Amino acid sequence: MAEVVTTRREGAILEVTLDRPKANAIDRSTSVLMGQIFETFRDHPELRVAILKSAGDKFFCAGWDLKVAADRDEVNAYYGVGGFGGLERLRDLNKPVIACVNGIAVGGGFELALSCDLIYASDHSSFALPEIMAGQLAASAAIKLPKRIPHHIARELLLTGRWMDAAEAHRWGLINEVLPREKLEQRAWEVARQLAAGSPLVIAAVEETMRVAEALSYQDAITRVSSRHLATVDKLYGSDDRMEGARAFSEKRAPVWRGR
The missing domain is CATH 3.90.226.10 (2-enoyl-CoA Hydratase; Chain A, domain 1)
Incomplete structure (x- = not known):
């Protein structure tokens, strides 16, 4: 079959x-x-x-x-x-x-x-x-x-x-x-x-932020993001990848995302 x-x-x-x-x-x-x-x-x-x-x-x-x-x-x-x-x-x-x-x-x-x-x-x-x-x-x-x-x-x-x-x-x-x-x-x-080809940590943070924000007011949602209450946002903000985009731009190369 x-x-x-x-x-x-x-x-x-x-x-x-x-x-x-x-x-x-x-x-x-x-x-x-x-x-x-x-x-x-x-x-x-x-x-x-x-x-x-x-x-x-x-x-x-x-x-x-x-x-x-x-x-x-x-x-x-x-x-x-x-x-x-x-x-x-x-x-x-x-x-x-x-x-x-x-x-x-x-x-x-x-x-x-x-x-x-x-x-x-x-x-x-x-x-x-x-x-x-x-x-x-x-x-x-x-x-x-x-x-x-x-x-x-x-x-x-x-x-x-x-x-x-x-x-x-x-x-x-x-x-x-x-x-x-x-x-x-x-x-x-x-x-x-x-x-x-995009940053997997940023994509994950976008996905979770949009999903959680559906049920919240703007103020509540932005507070959760800025306080790193969401797991994906917290991981992104504390990651090496967060700086990789800026480094790649200044060095005129494609970014290398490591997901950490």
Whole structure:
């Protein structure tokens, strides 16, 4: 049997490919596996960036596998360390994940893309949250979408289940860029290499600061940062890497990040 999730590595970049024909829908065992993969990515000291993509040209991910939806045990099952798709609830992930969306991202597939830091999509991609017609709550989307796009657009998508094409998603600022399908992966890798060349300590501090600040006022958030209350910020402020950028600039060379 073919592997439903495969990985390949290029230096500090990990590419994760969902390959579960026909629609790349995710069942419990696939979700658990994805959680294990992203947990390993999170904890691996040499990995800095991940790209999440899928096989095929029609579906990025159809979300939860509806073939098992009527199975109460499957519905209430443990979906792994990261929650659905391995990313929805993965704690302390301070490394960027790039969603490379080629095709339909529907239901949990849309939510999976929302769990990533950057979203690049092919021009034939589309997005929808039809859970209202399946008796389900798109909980992750209900929390995240109103923070990403205008409130009433988010509410409309959640309450009507209507489709949104890539151009509209880009117009609302939901995705970073729309590309021809033949250029999509090339662009995702280009961005991944750019991120991998940056300071891993700064990237981790940005990730944690943005995540924590979502639930705080500006004053509370800036106080936590300036007092080095956040672990990633404290590590950055006390690191050799903090001075490396300035030294590299003055010496007219590329910085060498050591993560310490």
